[in-house]
Amino acid sequence: ENEVPSEDALILQLHLAKGHEKFTEMLKSQQQIIVDLQQKLAEQQHVLVSQQREILEQQRKMYEQMDLIKVQYGMLFDTVKQMSFQSLQEDIQNYFESHLHGLQNQVRNHLQKSYSVQKVEVDAKVINAGESLLDCGLCESDEFCNFQKTPSQCEKCTLCPAGFFQMAECSANSDRICQDRDECTESPSICGERIKCLNTPGFYTCKKRVTSLRVKGCFQLIVIILHKCDEHVKSKAEMECLFWAEEGRRGCDVTYEFQMLRVGVVSQAARKGGFRCLGIAEKDAALGMCGEEYFFNKEMQECQACLKCEDGMVAVPCSAVSDTVCSAASENKLSESWAADIVLPPVKSGISQVYSGLNLKIKGKLPCDILSTEESSLVFRQHGLLWTDLNFAVKHNCRNFLQLSLKLNGSEEDYELSGVRIEQPEGKYFQSTSLSSAAEVEPSQTLSVYLRSPNQFCNQSKDLNIYDLNTPLSLFWLSHDTGAVALSAQMSTAMHYQTNYRPTFKIISVSDPYMLSLSHDGRAIKFTETGVVKFVFHQALYSMGHTCVREGFSLISYINRNGTNREVMNVFKSGVNYRDTSISASWATKVGAGDLVSFEILSPAQCNVRYFGDSSGISMFSLIWIPSAVSSAVSATVSVTGLPTGAVRNKLLDFTQVSSNEKQIQLVSSGQLAQKYFIFTEKGVASIAFNLKLIHSCNVLKVTLNQLTMDHMQPTAVAQQIGGQMPEGSLWTSVSLRASFEVHNGTLVSVSLDCVRGRINQITHEHGTSISILWISS
Numbered sequence: 001e002n003e004v005p006s007e008d009a010l011i012l013q014l015h016l017a018k019g020h021e022k023f024t025e026m027l028k029s030q031q032q033i034i035v036d037l038q039q040k041l042a043e044q045q046h047v048l049v050s051q052q053r054e055i056l057e058q059q060r061k062m063y064e065q066m067d068l069i070k071v072q073y074g075m076l077f078d079t080v081k082q083m084s085f086q087s088l089q090e091d092i093q094n095y096f097e098s099h100l101h102g103l104q105n106q107v108r109n110h111l112q113k114s115y116s117v118q119k120v121e122v123d124a125k126v127i128n129a130g131e132s133l134l135d136c137g138l139c140e141s142d143e144f145c146n147f148q149k150t151p152s153q154c155e156k157c158t159l160c161p162a163g164f165f166q167m168a169e170c171s172a173n174s175d176r177i178c179q180d181r182d183e184c185t186e187s188p189s190i191c192g193e194r195i196k197c198l199n200t201p202g203f204y205t206c207k208k209r210v211t212s213l214r215v216k217g218c219f220q221l222i223v224i225i226l227h228k229c230d231e232h233v234k235s236k237a238e239m240e241c242l243f244w245a246e247e248g249r250r251g252c253d254v255t256y257e258f259q260m261l262r263v264g265v266v267s268q269a270a271r272k273g274g275f276r277c278l279g280i281a282e283k284d285a286a287l288g289m290c291g292e293e294y295f296f297n298k299e300m301q302e303c304q305a306c307l308k309c310e311d312g313m314v315a316v317p318c319s320a321v322s323d324t325v326c327s328a329a330s331e332n333k334l335s336e337s338w339a340a341d342i343v344l345p346p347v348k349s350g351i352s353q354v355y356s357g358l359n360l361k362i363k364g365k366l367p368c369d370i371l372s373t374e375e376s377s378l379v380f381r382q383h384g385l386l387w388t389d390l391n392f393a394v395k396h397n398c399r400n401f402l403q404l405s406l407k408l409n410g411s412e413e414d415y416e417l418s419g420v421r422i423e424q425p426e427g428k429y430f431q432s433t434s435l436s437s438a439a440e441v442e443p444s445q446t447l448s449v450y451l452r453s454p455n456q457f458c459n460q461s462k463d464l465n466i467y468d469l470n471t472p473l474s475l476f477w478l479s480h481d482t483g484a485v486a487l488s489a490q491m492s493t494a495m496h497y498q499t500n501y502r503p504t505f506k507i508i509s510v511s512d513p514y515m516l517s518l519s520h521d522g523r524a525i526k527f528t529e530t531g532v533v534k535f536v537f538h539q540a541l542y543s544m545g546h547t548c549v550r551e552g553f554s555l556i557s558y559i560n561r562n563g564t565n566r567e568v569m570n571v572f573k574s575g576v577n578y579r580d581t582s583i584s585a586s587w588a589t590k591v592g593a594g595d596l597v598s599f600e601i602l603s604p605a606q607c608n609v610r611y612f613g614d615s616s617g618i619s620m621f622s623l624i625w626i627p628s629a630v631s632s633a634v635s636a637t638v639s640v641t642g643l644p645t646g647a648v649r650n651k652l653l654d655f656t657q658v659s660s661n662e663k664q665i666q667l668v669s670s671g672q673l674a675q676k677y678f679i680f681t682e683k684g685v686a687s688i689a690f691n692l693k694l695i696h697s698c699n700v701l702k703v704t705l706n707q708l709t710m711d712h713m714q715p716t717a718v719a720q721q722i723g724g725q726m727p728e729g730s731l732w733t734s735v736s737l738r739a740s741f742e743v744h745n746g747t748l749v750s751v752s753l754d755c756v757r758g759r760i761n762q763i764t765h766e767h768g769t770s771i772s773i774l775w776i777s778s
Contacts, residue, residue, distance in 0.1 A: 164181055297323075336685065337475065337741050338370070339365055340373070340471070341363040362377065369382075376449075384440075388474075389586075391434050392466075393430050393433075396425070396464050401422055402422040403451070404419060421580050423579045429725040433736075434737065436738055438622040476687055476776065482776070486511045486624050487509070490613060495613070497610075501601045502601075503619075504521070525621075526595070530592050532588065532590050533625050534587075534623060535623035536623070537620075538618065538620050542580050542581075543610075547604040551607075552572055552731070554573075555569075555571045555583050555601050555602075558600070568635070572734045575604070582618065588773065634678070634772070637656055637658055642675075648753050648755045658770075683743065683745060685743070686742075686749070687738075690771045692734060694769070696726060698758035702754040707741070
């Protein structure tokens with residue numbers, strides 16, 4: 001049987017069909033709305049893209065304007081530099097002299113007219129108006145006319161006594177003007193550490209307060225200055241208190257003072273004479289109550305000055321109860337060199353952090369008269385000037401930079417001579433750096449190599465791997481008899497730059513301020529006399545931007561002579577992005593009287609750089625100036641012909657000399673060794689700085705300084721430096737090598753390259769690859 005749908009089912013089916021039609025129409029309308037919205041969104045995206053293109057175009061124009069402004073600024077700066085400051089000074093001086101001469105004539109005429117018709121009282125004395133007040137007749141060259149006398153008369157010019165300096169020269173009408181010299185301000189460390197210096201007319205006073213000591217129940221406070229002390233004991237009762245304390249009596253809490261007034265500079269005879277302090281026993285003197293540079297003489301029962309070994313070496317330093325023991329100098333040497341290896345100290349426990357810092361162990365190769373080696377430092381035996389070079393290569397996983405420093409420890413304070421920052425690498429490969437410094441040293445001072453990390457999670461055993469270089473540490477020492485001068489300066493402030501940077505210096509120490517001084521703007525060092533200079537420049541920085549990595553930085557040194565800059569050195573450094581690093585360069589060159597040496601760091605466009613300047617040693621400049629009579633220097637660039645490329649294994653570099661010829665150093669010009677070896681014709685000390693800029697794919701690039709002598713027919717390695725893989729994204733990379741060593745007549749030196757597992761693609765021959773050689777007579 002067929003079932004016929006009911007009427008209700010038909011009605012329901014009809015409603016469902018109509019509902020489906022309405023739903024379909026609503027869905028179509030919603031789809032149309034979505035299409036309209038998508039079209040509007042596409043239009044807005046097109047407008048946004050157009051606006052972004054306009055912004056990029058405006059940025060491009062802004063950078064072009066910045067480059068134009070930079071060029072205009074450079075032209076303006078060059079124009080200002082070419083202006084003769086000396087001529088301007090002479091014009092001002094002539095202007096004031098002419099006006100001063102006219103003013104003196106006016107005063108003379110006015111006084112003569114005024115005093116010719118009346119009498120005046122001068123210094124409570126009556127003089128005649130007709131007398132000539134401004135004329136004493138002819139005075140001697142060391143005399144002046146005193147107008148305060150009646151009549152005026154010639155008197156001897158005053159001589160500035162000791163402790164005063166001359167403010168104005170004696171002239172025909174005025175006496176010499178002398179001013180008290182403030183020794184405390186001129187030499188802040190003249191009294192030693194933690195000693196107060198008080199300036200007095202012509203002299204100064206030093207006061208030192210020693211910490212309180214409890215002696216068997218009696219509290220004693222001692223104030224030491226530097227001369228007699230038995231005359232200044234405050235009372236007999238206080239001395240008795242001290243004796244009671246030694247006998248074991250209690251209940252006494254009294255203070256007494258010893259005072260010794262230092263007047264001027266203590267003579268050697270006075271220092272040897274010593275002084276006697278009542279109530280001081282030998283056990284008290286062992287605690288250092290005699291003061292610095294004094295010891296307690298048991299036989300004489302008094303404090304005496306420590307012996308100064310002026311000509312010889314310090315065999316045993318002075319202590320609280322024993323005098324200095326001097327040993328005679330072996331010979332009167334002008335210079336001496338020394339070399340050593342550097343290794344990490346052994347890990348004492350399972351975890352050894354680099355965060356707090358550690359001293360690297362120094363292993364000397366040969367004995368030396370000027371110094372001795374301890375486990376982690378060098379102890380100097382003689383006065384002199386010191387130049388230190390350190391080649392260092394490390395592979396580290398620390399999450400921040402490593403800081404490598406040369407630290408000088410003295411009797412007054414410890415400070416870092418110089419330092420460099422080794423950036424956090426993007427991969428696991430060796431990084432190399434070279435560190436140098438110049439300083440004036442004294443007996444008993446120590447030098448150490450210090451390594452630390454700002455990251456407390458940098459572990460010595462897990463995160464550090466130091467490459468075993470050949471003789472990484474070398475130095476040369478100069479006697480004061482050479483007439484050499486040492487200078488150290490730091491960068492004055494920390495600055496942000498997007499363009500090129502010219503540092504400003506602040507001198508920390510200089511052994512002879514007459515020979516070396518700052519320019520008027522603080523951006524250059526000025527030389528008073530002709531000579532040879534060896535310098536090093538370290539600058540710490542933090543850079544941001546991918547162009548920093550790709551293009552890197554260039555450090556240029558200029559010698560300014562008569563207003564004209566001459567480039568003497570150009571060193572390249574690979575850049576970093578959001579990292580700390582350092583750029584460093586060392587060089588030797590000849591300078592003339594009045595020459596200026598200055599520096600400039602070139603950074604790429606759109607690279608934001610912060611340059612650090614402080615007293616921590618990371619941004620330092622130091623140099624040694626040496627008279628030409630005992631030194632010479634030559635410089636050369638790598639030759640454009642015969643540049644090694646491809647798979648390079650122990651190949652010597654060819655050089656082209658760019659400086660003038662010197663008698664003591666010559667580039668071999670003929671034979672099999674031509675253009676590859678430098679030959680020395682006199683005995684002495686050589687100091688070499690080599691900079692290399694290249695593109696390579698080597699796993700390790702070895703740079704070796706070779707020496708060839710008459711005794712050894714085969715070359716031997718003097719020093720070595722390596723370069724790791726090229727930083728990712730960098731167009732160029734660089735390697736530097738520095739070393740000091742002894743040479744003889746006929747000694748030859750060369751530089752060789754060795755590429756391990758890779759190839760050398762290109763070496764620049766114009767800027768970035770060069771060598772400088774300093775020779776000093778022994």
